[in-house]
Amino acid sequence: MFLKNVKFKYVLVIETTIDAVRINFNTETLWVLNLILAFIMFGVALDITIDDFKRLVRNPKPVIVGVLSQFLVLPFITFLLVLILNPMPSMALGMFLVAACPGGNISNFISSLAKGNTALSVTLTANATLLAIFLTPLNLSLWGSLYEPTHMMLKEIAIAPLEMIELVALILGVPLIAGIWINHRYHQMARKLSKYLKIISLGFFICLILVVVFNNWMLIKEYLMYVFWIVLLHNAIAFLTGYSLSVVSKLSAPDVRSITIETGIQNSGLGLVLIFTFFEGLGGMAIMTAFWGIWHLISGLLLGSFWAYKPLQKKVNL
Numbered sequence: 001m002f003l004k005n006v007k008f009k010y011v012l013v014i015e016t017t018i019d020a021v022r023i024n025f026n027t028e029t030l031w032v033l034n035l036i037l038a039f040i041m042f043g044v045a046l047d048i049t050i051d052d053f054k055r056l057v058r059n060p061k062p063v064i065v066g067v068l069s070q071f072l073v074l075p076f077i078t079f080l081l082v083l084i085l086n087p088m089p090s091m092a093l094g095m096f097l098v099a100a101c102p103g104g105n106i107s108n109f110i111s112s113l114a115k116g117n118t119a120l121s122v123t124l125t126a127n128a129t130l131l132a133i134f135l136t137p138l139n140l141s142l143w144g145s146l147y148e149p150t151h152m153m154l155k156e157i158a159i160a161p162l163e164m165i166e167l168v169a170l171i172l173g174v175p176l177i178a179g180i181w182i183n184h185r186y187h188q189m190a191r192k193l194s195k196y197l198k199i200i201s202l203g204f205f206i207c208l209i210l211v212v213v214f215n216n217w218m219l220i221k222e223y224l225m226y227v228f229w230i231v232l233l234h235n236a237i238a239f240l241t242g243y244s245l246s247v248v249s250k251l252s253a254p255d256v257r258s259i260t261i262e263t264g265i266q267n268s269g270l271g272l273v274l275i276f277t278f279f280e281g282l283g284g285m286a287i288m289t290a291f292w293g294i295w296h297l298i299s300g301l302l303l304g305s306f307w308a309y310k311p312l313q314k315k316v317n318l
Helices: 002-020 027-045 050-058 060-085 089-100 107-113 118-146 148-157 161-185 187-215 217-248 253-264 268-278 283-308
Strands: none
Touching: 027 118, 027 161, 027 187, 027 268, 050 118, 060 089, 060 118, 060 217, 060 253, 089 118, 089 148, 089 217, 089 268, 089 283, 107 118, 107 253, 107 283, 118 148, 118 161, 118 253, 118 268, 161 187, 161 268, 217 253, 217 283, 253 283, 268 283
């Protein structure tokens, strides 16, 4: 009984401490992150054509499955995972936010590496990005409100959904539309630019994440043990969600690979922007999302490399 009380008090102290932590991220750095995210999205959009949206009409099933996997099934399973694990409230909110974000921009590259359906991956990126303008704030608000500890936090923070929608539209929607328009009007130039812009912008993004981690290493190191296994489990479940749903839907092997990757690679950069803009860099939430941003690159590249050397099957079974 004594040990149980000591453990409870220790966990309570840790929760109170980590929720009081604010990650060091000043206004200037936040603006840089916003610009880099918009730049990355613009680089990805240069590969997107109007035909990618028409593909949704011609063959809607894979796209619908991918969107449902990202914006409905993954947030729901994340909610169940939070109920089972009962993590610290700020970390639970970070999990809800990551699950509410659209697929990460590197997913197209990993999908190509994994011999997936790259056209489907690009189409999902385009559609998910537009849907994220409304569905990311909606999912965060919905699932965060259904879990009592995070519901109380959302009430205290009192974020404005319309402001969040405006920010997501600005850093994702505007660059997406601009990139598609340039690709449509100046296709050859867009193809040449996209090869360099995606690499450069992604490099800047990785460097920025590393700078943030370096500047706050002592804080992150102190709490890393509390987020490490949760992120690994959550990310693995995200990949499994996309894989299972697409297999159950009887999609082709390339489609299965692309939807698996799109579901497991989340736009954690967007999550960080929202955290620093609306949640004042809330400790557990920011550490959870930042570590996800590092880990999903590693896990995604590992999965992509594994599939790169694994022959495609005509039919995929669970």
